Amino acid sequence: MKLPSALIIFYFVFLTSYCYANTATDLTDTCIKGVGNYAEACYSLGEMYSKGKKVPQDFHKAAESYSISCKGFNEIACYRLGTMYDTEIGVKKDHQLAAVLYFIACNANVSDACYNLGFMYESGNVINQDYFKAARLFSKACNGGNELACDNLASMYEKGQGVKQDYAKAKLLYRKACNKIVNNFALLTTSAGKQVNNCLLVVSH
Numbered sequence: 001m002k003l004p005s006a007l008i009i010f011y012f013v014f015l016t017s018y019c020y021a022n023t024a025t026d027l028t029d030t031c032i033k034g035v036g037n038y039a040e041a042c043y044s045l046g047e048m049y050s051k052g053k054k055v056p057q058d059f060h061k062a063a064e065s066y067s068i069s070c071k072g073f074n075e076i077a078c079y080r081l082g083t084m085y086d087t088e089i090g091v092k093k094d095h096q097l098a099a100v101l102y103f104i105a106c107n108a109n110v111s112d113a114c115y116n117l118g119f120m121y122e123s124g125n126v127i128n129q130d131y132f133k134a135a136r137l138f139s140k141a142c143n144g145g146n147e148l149a150c151d152n153l154a155s156m157y158e159k160g161q162g163v164k165q166d167y168a169k170a171k172l173l174y175r176k177a178c179n180k181i182v183n184n185f186a187l188l189t190t191s192a193g194k195q196v197n198n199c200l201l202v203v204s205h
Contacts, residue, residue, distance in 0.1 A: 039072025059090025111144025
């Protein structure tokens with residue numbers, strides 16, 4: 001007996017939704033009870049709520065889940081929570097707390113957290129401006145694969161901010177940032193305009 005295709009699709013959607021619901025329920029149960037690998041469960045739950053994947057998008061619940069996970073020593077969750085406090089998504093804006101969370105995550109080698117904290121030190125808008133600390137954080141983030149950090153560090157070497165002025169190092173870092181962008185074509189958007197221009201500058205010399 002062959003089932004109609006429409007019925008097959010119905011059963012597939014129903015079973016998929018049922019499994020997803022159970023997954024969210026199981027993760028919530030583990031996260032709230034704080035048993036087993038609860039920190040990972042809370043992080044996964046935070047990702048689901050943040051992206052609206054398998055559950056309705058809810059930034060407030062995402063922040064709560066990331067917070068529990070961060071307290072359970074999941075540093076990536078600390079970084080995610082930091083970005084939420086930094087941009088006022090799901091929580092009240094708190095740049096100081098965001099900086100602390102970035103610091104925790106950066107110490108665990110979360111390169112994006114190092115970049116964000118470095119940007120705070122470079123701009124001086126949230127915490128006291130410190131080019132030396134910014135350069136160190138950009139260097140760590142760049143070595144960890146963050147192309148924006150490579151680009152910012154190159155600019156600091158070019159201008160002699162926080163580091164000794166060194167045009168050769170600046171060019172190498174611009175090239176490193178350029179290579180990372182080229183290797184990830186998805187980054188070639190309007191927001192990456194500065195990095196694209198630097199790529200063109202490096203390639204032309």
